[in-house]
Amino acid sequence: MAGANEWSNWAGNQKAKAARVATPQSASEVVEVLRAAADDGLTVKAVGSGHSFTPAAVTDGVLIKPTGLTRLKQIDKEAGLVTVESGMPLHQLNALLAENGLALTNMGDIQVQTVAGAIGTGTHGTGRTSGSIAAQVAALELVLAGGEIVNCSPEQNAELFQAARLGVGAVGYVTAVTFRTEPAFLLTAREEPMRLDAVLDGFDDLVADNEHFEFYWFPYTDRTNIKRNNRATGPAAPLSGFRHWMDDEFLSNSVFGAAQRLARTAPRLTRTVQKVSGSALSARTYTDRSDKVFTSPRRVKFVEMEYAIPRAAFVEVFREVTRTINASSWNVNFPIEVRVVPGDDLWLSTAHGRETAYIACHMYQGTRFDEYFKAVEQIFTAHEGRPHWGKMHTRDAEYLGKTYPRFEDFLGVRDRVDPKRLFANEYTRRVFGE
Numbered sequence: 001m002a003g004a005n006e007w008s009n010w011a012g013n014q015k016a017k018a019a020r021v022a023t024p025q026s027a028s029e030v031v032e033v034l035r036a037a038a039d040d041g042l043t044v045k046a047v048g049s050g051h052s053f054t055p056a057a058v059t060d061g062v063l064i065k066p067t068g069l070t071r072l073k074q075i076d077k078e079a080g081l082v083t084v085e086s087g088m089p090l091h092q093l094n095a096l097l098a099e100n101g102l103a104l105t106n107m108g109d110i111q112v113q114t115v116a117g118a119i120g121t122g123t124h125g126t127g128r129t130s131g132s133i134a135a136q137v138a139a140l141e142l143v144l145a146g147g148e149i150v151n152c153s154p155e156q157n158a159e160l161f162q163a164a165r166l167g168v169g170a171v172g173y174v175t176a177v178t179f180r181t182e183p184a185f186l187l188t189a190r191e192e193p194m195r196l197d198a199v200l201d202g203f204d205d206l207v208a209d210n211e212h213f214e215f216y217w218f219p220y221t222d223r224t225n226i227k228r229n230n231r232a233t234g235p236a237a238p239l240s241g242f243r244h245w246m247d248d249e250f251l252s253n254s255v256f257g258a259a260q261r262l263a264r265t266a267p268r269l270t271r272t273v274q275k276v277s278g279s280a281l282s283a284r285t286y287t288d289r290s291d292k293v294f295t296s297p298r299r300v301k302f303v304e305m306e307y308a309i310p311r312a313a314f315v316e317v318f319r320e321v322t323r324t325i326n327a328s329s330w331n332v333n334f335p336i337e338v339r340v341v342p343g344d345d346l347w348l349s350t351a352h353g354r355e356t357a358y359i360a361c362h363m364y365q366g367t368r369f370d371e372y373f374k375a376v377e378q379i380f381t382a383h384e385g386r387p388h389w390g391k392m393h394t395r396d397a398e399y400l401g402k403t404y405p406r407f408e409d410f411l412g413v414r415d416r417v418d419p420k421r422l423f424a425n426e427y428t429r430r431v432f433g434e
């Protein structure tokens, strides 16, 4: 059994043994935790729900758990502004917003992350005009290394806001997040198989014609499953309980998980599993509350690398990825996921200043990913790819500094607010430098 100070992430590929663990219940308790750590010469790291694949939350200093800070602080329905404490999980936020007739504009494919963890690494979904969760943040409250509790927004401490709303845990301890929400809405999801060539040839139209377009490609096959989510006036027509269980629990989790375990034991079966998986999910259409359409349970454990590349280069890059995988001897056992977002202005956003396509490569937990991830990373970095801050990659500050035009500005804010690097760990030293 893990000791009280031992921690590992969801995927099990990152572990930490902290000097001590703290669970503050308020911003002033966070101040005390930071002061005590500094007095003892320890560093501090916040952890959310441990859903990053990178060592972003790993520490041998003080590990701050999020569970003491999960309350609603303020809600202004008229303005759509909702302030919650930083450790609130997204599913709790979504339920709270729904009760009040509000919703986030866009989100990723799961909702178990904490709000601070999700924004801290740039968690995103797919959207023609709507971007990441951090792009929906209107203001933050955080505790700086020196113990000051500060508020920031585009109008107040604007540079700190830019750095901290997507700060990979390196700028301060975020205690509260204010979201800019909108009136609750329904989405109609249309999911269906499509040949890969048809998707790539029609990619620009598929993105332009849908508010939220994404697809999964099944390696070694010409099969994809495409998903189009668009706003609907209603009425809601959710999947029946049985169909939901069959597709999202039984096929996508139980059967897929069993097939992955089989392929892990007998890797030569991987290509057959991909073919069967590519044909298993049939077309379906349903209309439901936005967060229920955006997210679904992901119980089959995996590790993941995801890169953001300029949209303009996507089709060329993706064809190179498919050629490389098909010609390889690797047993790529998970589908490859593609999403898009518009360019934004967040300093460390993977979509900063450019229309972006994301290519996400997953491998079942416990199977070999090293050669595969290394080869696709080379393709991505040859096209100015930016790695997701929470997903596996090998980039360092020298590379990242060249791909983010505001990288130096970010480092400048960090120097100002954390000169002694209270919030440093091995990961921040690699990606931001000492």
Ligand SMILES: Cc1cc2nc3c(=O)[nH]c(=O)nc-3n(C[C@H](O)[C@H](O)[C@H](O)COP(=O)(O)OP(=O)(O)OC[C@H]3O[C@@H](n4cnc5c(N)ncnc54)[C@H](O)[C@@H]3O)c2cc1C
Pocket (backbone or CB within 6 Å): 010, 011, 045, 046, 047, 048, 049, 050, 051, 052, 053, 056, 057, 066, 086, 087, 107, 108, 109, 110, 112, 113, 114, 115, 116, 117, 118, 119, 120, 121, 122, 123, 124, 125, 168, 169, 170, 172, 173, 174, 175, 298, 388, 390, 391
């Ligand atoms: C099954 C699965 C599905 C996923 N789906 C998506 C997806 O659809 N889209 C996507 O973009 N990503 C996705 N991810 C990645 C995930 O959203 C990010 O890694 C996210 O950061 C995880 O949030 P968390 O709460 O687990 O934070 P953690 O991983 O625990 O922490 C992430 C970072 O945030 C910092 N942090 C946490 N709390 C605070 C705080 N209070 N103050 C300051 N810093 C803090 C940590 O120090 C760390 O640097 C997925 C991951 C998994 C495992």
